[in-house]
Structure formats: C-alpha cells, structure tokens
Amino acid sequence: MKVIILSQNEKIYEASSEDITFPGKEGQFEVLKNHAPSFILLGEGEIVLKEKERVKKIPIFSGLVEILGNQITVLVKQPK
Numbered sequence: 001m002k003v004i005i006l007s008q009n010e011k012i013y014e015a016s017s018e019d020i021t022f023p024g025k026e027g028q029f030e031v032l033k034n035h036a037p038s039f040i041l042l043g044e045g046e047i048v049l050k051e052k053e054r055v056k057k058i059p060i061f062s063g064l065v066e067i068l069g070n071q072i073t074v075l076v077k078q079p080k
Contacts, residue, residue, distance in 0.1 A: 001016060001017055001018070001020070001031070001033055001035075001070040001071070001072055002014075002015075002016055002070060002071050002072070003015060003016065003017045003020060003049065003072045003074070004072070004073050004074065005047065005058060005074040005076060006073070006074065006075055006076070007075075007076055007077065007078050008077070012058060012076070012078070013049070013056070013058060015049075015051065016051065017049040017050060017051050017072075018032075018033070018050055018051060018052070019031075019032055019049075019050040020047065020048065020049050020050070020072065021047070021048040022040065022042055022045075022047055022065060022074075023042055023043050023044060023045025023046060023047070023060070024040055024041065024042060024043060025040075025041040025042065025043045028045070031065075031067060031072060033070060034070065035067050036067070037067055037068050037069075038065070038066075038067045039064065039065070039066055039067075040064070040065045040067075041062075041063075041064060042060060042062055042063035042064065042065060042074075042076065043062060044060065044061050044062065045059075045060065046058060046059050046060070047060060047074065047076075058076075058078075059078065059079055060076040060077065060078055060079075061076075061077045061078065061079060062076070062077045063075055063076035063077060
C-alpha cells in the first residue's frame with residue numbers, strides 16, 4: 001500500500017507498507033491491503049509501519065486517516 005504521512009510543516013513519510021497500525025480515537029486498529037474505504041480520527045500514540053523486514057514508528061498527538069483503495073493519506077499533529 002502507498003502511504004503518505006503529512007504534518008502541517010512537512011512530509012514525514014512516503015513509501016509502501018504491508019501493514020500499518022494506527023492509534024484510533026476509539027482504539028488501536030490495523031490496515032492491510034484492500035482495506036475498505038474509510039476516514040478515521042487518530043488519538044495520541046504511535047503509527048507503526050511494517051515494511052518487509054523493517055518496522056518504523058512515528059509518534060503523534062492526533063490526526064486523520066483517509067483510506068481509498070491501497071492509498072493511505074494521513075494528516076497528523078506530532079509532539080515537538
């Protein structure tokens with residue numbers, strides 16, 4: 001899946017990921033390939049991106065996820 005994570009000031013991440021875990025407002029959730037189209041509010045925590053043999057963690061305060069097909073766009077507010 002193609003993932004783009006943006007903050008107000010910069011592009012934080014742009015790459016492909018096989019599995020993504022988000023800190024949703026209603027609890028943690030996972031996104032895999034061919035996920036249903038969704039808009040989801042994020043709470044404080046970490047976005048965890050799994051790529052082949054690598055895991056990347058991005059801390060956030062809040063945000064919004066848009067999932068359309070295998071394109072995921074995330075707008076976040078990060079800790080300073």
